[in-house]
Amino acid sequence: MSYSHILVGASSNAARPAVRRIAPSDLVQALARGLDDFAAMPSHAVFLCVVYPLIGLFLIAMTLGHAMLPLAFPIAAGFALVGPFAAIGLYELSRRREAGLDSSSQHAFDVLYSPSLGAIVALGILLMALFLIWLAVAQAIYVAFFGYHAPASIGQFARDVFTTRAGWNLIIVGTGIGFVFAAVVLTVSAVSFPLLLDRDVGAAVALATSIRVVAANPATMALWGLIVAVLLAAGSLPLFLGLPVVMPVLGHATWHLYRRAVEPDPNPHPDYRPRDRGRRYAADFPAALFPTRR
Numbered sequence: 001m002s003y004s005h006i007l008v009g010a011s012s013n014a015a016r017p018a019v020r021r022i023a024p025s026d027l028v029q030a031l032a033r034g035l036d037d038f039a040a041m042p043s044h045a046v047f048l049c050v051v052y053p054l055i056g057l058f059l060i061a062m063t064l065g066h067a068m069l070p071l072a073f074p075i076a077a078g079f080a081l082v083g084p085f086a087a088i089g090l091y092e093l094s095r096r097r098e099a100g101l102d103s104s105s106q107h108a109f110d111v112l113y114s115p116s117l118g119a120i121v122a123l124g125i126l127l128m129a130l131f132l133i134w135l136a137v138a139q140a141i142y143v144a145f146f147g148y149h150a151p152a153s154i155g156q157f158a159r160d161v162f163t164t165r166a167g168w169n170l171i172i173v174g175t176g177i178g179f180v181f182a183a184v185v186l187t188v189s190a191v192s193f194p195l196l197l198d199r200d201v202g203a204a205v206a207l208a209t210s211i212r213v214v215a216a217n218p219a220t221m222a223l224w225g226l227i228v229a230v231l232l233a234a235g236s237l238p239l240f241l242g243l244p245v246v247m248p249v250l251g252h253a254t255w256h257l258y259r260r261a262v263e264p265d266p267n268p269h270p271d272y273r274p275r276d277r278g279r280r281y282a283a284d285f286p287a288a289l290f291p292t293r294r
Contacts, residue, residue, distance in 0.1 A: 006118040006203055017195065017209045018263035022217050026260045027224050034253025037094050038245070041103055069150065069157055074138035077178060080232050081131045083247070084189035085124040090251030091194045091258075098259075116196040119203035123192055127185060134181045138174060145170045186225045187214045194258035199265050213261045224257065 079086075089108030096110075097103040111120065145166040151157035161167035191213050192206035201209075214221045228250060235242030 006122055016205060017199070017201065017265070019209065019213045019216050020261055020263060022220050022257075022261050024220060024223055027220065027227065027257065030253045030257040030260060031227070031249070033256040034094075034249045034251070037097060037252035037255075038248045040097065041093055041105075042248075069154070070142040070146075071135060071139060074135055074174070074178075076236060078131050078134050078138075078181075079236075080229065081134060081181060081185045082124075082127045083228075083232070083250075084185070084193055084254070085120075085127050087247060087251030087254065088120065088124075088193055088197075090248055091197050091255045094252045094255035095194075095197055098255075111197065114197060115200040116202070119201075119206060120193065120196050122203045123189070123196070123206065127189065130181060130185060134178070137177060137181075141170060141174050141177065145173075182225065182229065186221065186228075187211055190214055190221060190224070191254075191258040191261055194255050195262060198258070209262065217261070 088111055092111050093103050093108050096107055101107075111117065114120065146160065151160060161170060188207050188210055190210045192203075192210040195201060195206045195209055196203075231246050231250060232243070235246030
């Protein structure tokens, strides 16, 4: 796949997607549709997202016995930065259900056959880079207030953060900078991943469209960001156990928000499908394992 295709899609001359003005009522409708999708497809949606809290628990457990304990909260909060990419399979299931196609669990991986796969991966790498930058910044903020000395225990760390002036300054500065990161991610990913599943437009067009949606609806999209933050926080509080419900609902709702914020494509491309691999025979082993074998 060429770099130009990843950036601008199948055609550099295609008309850019038209964005709409949306209101808070559209957010309510998107959430309602997302909840409806979750109710219709609960088992595999939970399956797709159960790894999300497990990874969170693993990463935080890794910090408990090390000097990285101050990064436990930034790691947990930073999951919202990669959430739009983590939910890519949920967008695909909502897309298929909306189109009246089979939306069984295996179709969540049909994104691997999307003509926009390169652009999707590129945007996923961008979000992961932002996540890693956020962790580096969070570590620098902690060092600025407490130095390089690691807390001796969880109890001491909690007392340092909540009962000292430096701790409250850490909370205020960290929350403010975290808000900036969250706003950037919301701006570049509000509709970019659903758009790439729906059209072969490339990463640059998807990013520009997402920015235009936020610019055209600043108050509504700010409210959407607040809703996402509150729901993710609520799902994270009981050891991330609520995320297998919150994540699917938000993922499905994001697809429907995209549908309300961007005009439909007047010339939609045919639905992509996995390639027919044909019948395999025992005599083909092990040659059939290699991609050059047709």
